[in-house]
Amino acid sequence: AQSVTQLGSHVSVSEGALVLLRCNYSSSVPPYLFWYVQYPNQGLQLLLKYTTGATLVKGINGFEAEFKKSETSFHLTKPSAHMSDAAEYFCAVSPYNTDKLIFGTGTRLQVFP
Amino acid sequence: SAVISQKPSRDICQRGTSLTIQCQVDSQVTMMFWYRQQPGQSLTLIATANQGSEATYESGFVIDKFPISRPNLTFSTLTVSNMSPEDSSIYLCSVTLHDNEQFFGPGTRLTVL
Numbered sequence A: 001a002q003s004v005t006q007l008g009s010h011v012s013v014s015e016g017a018l019v020l021l022r023c024n025y026s027s028s029v030p031p032y033l034f035w036y037v038q039y040p041n042q043g044l045q046l047l048l049k050y051t052t053g054a055t056l057v058k059g060i061n062g063f064e065a066e067f068k069k070s071e072t073s074f075h076l077t078k079p080s081a082h083m084s085d086a087a088e089y090f091c092a093v094s095p096y097n098t099d100k101l102i103f104g105t106g107t108r109l110q111v112f113p
Numbered sequence B: 001s002a003v004i005s006q007k008p009s010r011d012i013c014q015r016g017t018s019l020t021i022q023c024q025v026d027s028q029v030t031m032m033f034w035y036r037q038q039p040g041q042s043l044t045l046i047a048t049a050n051q052g053s054e055a056t057y058e059s060g061f062v063i064d065k066f067p068i069s070r071p072n073l074t075f076s077t078l079t080v081s082n083m084s085p086e087d088s089s090i091y092l093c094s095v096t097l098h099d100n101e102q103f104f105g106p107g108t109r110l111t112v113l
Helices: none
Strands: A003-005 A010-014 A019-021 A024-026 A032-038 A044-050 A056-058 A064-068 A073-078 A087-094 A107-112 B004-007 B010-013 B019-025 B031-037 B043-050 B068-072 B075-080 B089-096 B102-104 B108-112
Touching: A003 A087, A010 A019, A019 A107, A024 A073, A032 A064, A032 A073, A044 A056, A044 A064, A044 A073, A044 B102, A073 A087, B004 B089, B019 B031, B019 B089, B019 B108, B031 B075, B043 B068, B043 B075, B075 B089
Parallel strands: A010 A107, B010 B108
Antiparallel strands: A003 A024, A019 A073, A032 A044, A032 A087, A056 A064, A064 A073, A087 A107, B004 B019, B019 B075, B031 B043, B031 B089, B068 B075, B089 B102, B089 B108
């Protein structure tokens, strides 16, 4: 069965520092890959997605992620953290030939001044 | 994109009662999904609801506990039946557009006493 692993349930960075949130998936066939963000007491918002084509994907709010098939990874990065980036981040995969989303356990990002 | 609304936004219910959650989309969509997000947890898919057919439930979820209606292409309801405190969660609906990209409603925060 497909699974998604997010390494690190909590990540803390200083404002202006690099943000790196890790996501690995298990699949023999590359799935569609997504990152969602959930701000406190809000629904989920799509940050970015990878389907096909260019492996470096740019999303909203300065975030980007790179699909690495050899590493089965889709890590999320942002060069310079902002206080407003503090939220819960979920990596998700949509297995080949389905419409479902399988979510990782989430990573809570804290940004310190 | 899609704009999704849910009613109610939150509710506090007594054990043994049932609550019906409504999900309204601003455009016609084929597939709608219902998720549960337990406190501090990730999202778990409850079922997929297609218009004109029975909902498809994921392992661990049954129709008697979570009956779903999908009367048309813009609306769905999820009922949480015979509630217990373990049902306290956020319930979210979502719709899928192209490339399996899902848009989420704001969620319904349910507390069962």
